[in-house]
Amino acid sequence: MLRVLNELLIVRMLAQILHTARISSRSDVLVAEPFLVVGLIASIRRILVLVTLAKAEAGTNDRAIAFRNSMTELGLLSLLVPVLGVSITLLRCYPPAGGEAIPADRARR
Numbered sequence: 001m002l003r004v005l006n007e008l009l010i011v012r013m014l015a016q017i018l019h020t021a022r023i024s025s026r027s028d029v030l031v032a033e034p035f036l037v038v039g040l041i042a043s044i045r046r047i048l049v050l051v052t053l054a055k056a057e058a059g060t061n062d063r064a065i066a067f068r069n070s071m072t073e074l075g076l077l078s079l080l081v082p083v084l085g086v087s088i089t090l091l092r093c094y095p096p097a098g099g100e101a102i103p104a105d106r107a108r109r
Contacts, residue, residue, distance in 0.1 A: 006052075009045040013038055033091050040084040043077050050074045 020034035050070050 006045060006048055009041055009048070013041045013045070016041065033088060036084055036088050036091070040081065040088065043080050043084065047074060047077050
């Protein structure tokens with residue numbers, strides 16, 4: 001079941017990236033929210049991968065070090081997911097002053 005969810009999240013990430021590229025190419029505006037959504041999906045996907053790998057890792061010293069590193073990454077990702085969620089919520093509640101997004105020519109600088 002985790003494998004199916006992992007594959008679905010990959011498809012969702014690709015669809016979101018294509019959607020973001022389409023929006024950016026049609027207008028001269030760079031919208032931040034789609035990038036945050038892709039980051040959120042990627043973080044959740046990585047958490048699922050780490051949980052799956054953590055089940056397989058146990059035993060020797062090398063595996064213990066890899067397990068500890070995986071748990072550190074899992075902890076950081078667990079902090080990142082709510083931060084991205086709050087960022088998306090704030091962008092929806094309080095759009096940037098003076099317009100919906102940053103003009104693309106200003107964002108490139």
